[in-house]
Amino acid sequence: MFFTFMLMMASVFAAQEESKVTLGHNLSHEKRDLSFEETFERISKKIKERGELSYVSVEKQLEYLNLLSEFGLGKFLIERGGVNGYWTDYIMSYPDTEHSDRLNAMENFLLNRAPLILATQERYKIFKSEMQKRVRDGASFMSIPCGLMADCLQLDFSQVTDFSLTGIDLDQESLDRAADNSKKYGLESHSSFLLRDAWNLQFHGAFDLITSNGLTMYEPDDARVEAFYRECYEALKSGGCFVTSFITPPPAQGNGCSWKMDAINKDDALLQKIIFADILDCRWQTYRSEEKTRNLLKSTGFTEVEMIYDTARMFPTVIATK
Numbered sequence: 257m258f259f260t261f262m263l264m265m266a267s268v269f270a271a272q273e274e275s276k277v278t279l280g281h282n283l284s285h286e287k288r289d290l291s292f293e294e295t296f297e298r299i300s301k302k303i304k305e306r307g308e309l310s311y312v313s314v315e316k317q318l319e320y321l322n323l324l325s326e327f328g329l330g331k332f333l334i335e336r337g338g339v340n341g342y343w344t345d346y347i348m349s350y351p352d353t354e355h356s357d358r359l360n361a362m363e364n365f366l367l368n369r370a371p372l373i374l375a376t377q378e379r380y381k382i383f384k385s386e387m388q389k390r391v392r393d394g395a396s397f398m399s400i401p402c403g404l405m406a407d408c409l410q411l412d413f414s415q416v417t418d419f420s421l422t423g424i425d426l427d428q429e430s431l432d433r434a435a436d437n438s439k440k441y442g443l444e445s446h447s448s449f450l451l452r453d454a455w456n457l458q459f460h461g462a463f464d465l466i467t468s469n470g471l472t473m474y475e476p477d478d479a480r481v482e483a484f485y486r487e488c489y490e491a492l493k494s495g496g497c498f499v500t501s502f503i504t505p506p507p508a509q510g511n512g513c514s515w516k517m518d519a520i521n522k523d524d525a526l527l528q529k530i531i532f533a534d535i536l537d538c539r540w541q542t543y544r545s546e547e548k549t550r551n552l553l554k555s556t557g558f559t560e561v562e563m564i565y566d567t568a569r570m571f572p573t574v575i576a577t578k
Contacts, residue, residue, distance in 0.1 A: 292335045296325060299334065299535060312530050321535055323362035330362060338474065338539040341403025341430030347373055348380040349406065362531075370528045371520045372503070375571035376470075379501055382564055382573045383407055383469060386499055390465050393418045398463045398491065400424040400454050400471070405434040407467050409441045423449040424457065454484055459491035466492060467499045473540045478552060481544075486556040489578055498558065498576040504569065505543040514546065516569045549574065 290298065303317045324330030332343055339347065350367045359367065366373055384407060387397070393416045399405050402423030413419060421443065423434045431449045438447040452458075454471060466488045472481045488498050504514045506529075532538045544552075550561050558576040565572045 292331060295335050296321070303535065309530075309534065311526060312534070317530065317535055320362065320531060323360060324531070324535075326360050327363045329366065333536055333538065337536060340427055341401070341425065342433060344470070345404040345406050348377055350377065365524075365527065366531075369521065369524045370531075371525050371568055372528060372532070372570060375566045375568050378566040379571045379573055380407070380469070382566070383467065383499055383501075384410060386564070386573065386575060387411055387465065387467060390497060391416060391419070395464045396420045396422070396462065396493075398422040398424060398459075398466045400457075400466065400468050400488075401426065401430070402434050402449070403427075403430050404437050405447075405449075406437065407469060409434075409437055409443055409447075413443070413446075419446055421447045422463070423447065424452045424454065425449075426451065426453060455480070455487060457487045457491050461491075461493050463491055463496060464493055465497045465499065469501055470540070472500070472544070473503045473542050476542045478544075478548070482552045482555060485553055485558075485576075489556045489558060492578045494578060496578045498553075498574070498578070500574045500576070501571055502544045502549050502574070503540070503542070503571055505545060514565075514569045516567070519568045520570075546572065 299321060300318060303314055303321070306314075308314055309317075321334070324334055329339075329343055329346060332339065347367065368374075387407065388411050391411055391413060395416070396419070397408050399408050399422070402408075402425045405421070405423040408421045408423075421438070423431060425431050425434070428451055431451060435444070435447070435449050438444040454468075468484075468488065472484065475481050475484070485498075488500075492498060506525075507513050507515060507517070533541060546563055550563075553561050553574070553576050558578060560575075560577040562575040563572045564575065
């Protein structure tokens with residue numbers, strides 16, 4: 257089975273096949289026309305022209321912006337307004353993150369206190385736990401967008417020998433890093449990587465499990481999200497499992513908020529808003545209720561939809577079965 261699957265992957269890698277695949281744009285961190293310095297100045301100018309906010313001064317916002325510019329993750333957020341595979345892995349692998357003992361005040365806040373990032377880190381552990389339950393001989397897993405594909409590569413495959421892992425991403429750098437990561441874990445012979453659009457997967461009944469850990473939080477169009485869910489549904493085998501997630505609406509958005517406010521530090525939540533929304537205008541600010549997400553999944557054919565919430569009920573894990 258594994259040999260047959262690898263032959264199929266080899267044919268997909270062929271240049272003439274790849275030339276037929278239409279690639280979309282990167283939702284999470286597409287490079288902007290401006291340099292880092294130009295983007296920094298544009299954000300500074302926006303803050304000054306907007307003036308005081310009722311909950312934070314111009315001076316304090318500029319201070320936060322300067323702190324963000326002092327470390328790699330902050331610089332990437334300033335320049336791109338989102339995170340790529342490397343920085344996603346950096347966030348989710350904390351405290352095993354490189355240089356975690358030398359964080360400035362802002363990076364320490366992001367990795368240790370920002371409620372959404374804490375929910376992301378918890379959600380990542382839930383993902384891996386649910387995926388581990390489904391590791392078996394003959395299993396075929398796909399991760400999209402795969403980033404460094406740690407969600408698959410860090411699973412324990414020691415009790416099985418026949419399995420395959422496929423990473424899909426629009427970022428060639430992430431795919432290259434994921435390939436290197438597969439070698440680090442000794443899983444390169446089980447792993448394949450494709451530069452491909454999530455809305456044009458071109459797979460039918462190929463996978464036992466598909467994981468997607470945050471793509472839809474960058475996509476505000478419900479019809480596009482539904483179309484992505486349909487691509488994943490089509491790519492799954494009968495009885496296959498789709499493990500994904502979404503961000504629930506914050507209190508300011510009114511109906512649909514499921515946040516557990518007694519589990520969230522309100523000062524940290526406000527500082528998170530100032531950084532991600534007011535200063536950086538990050539791309540991941542798309543929220544959906546559980547009801548909306550269930551409806552979108554069921555409209556594409558998923559029959560069973562289970563929700564597993566993080567402690568703060570901000571970033572639930574979805575287990576949808578075909």
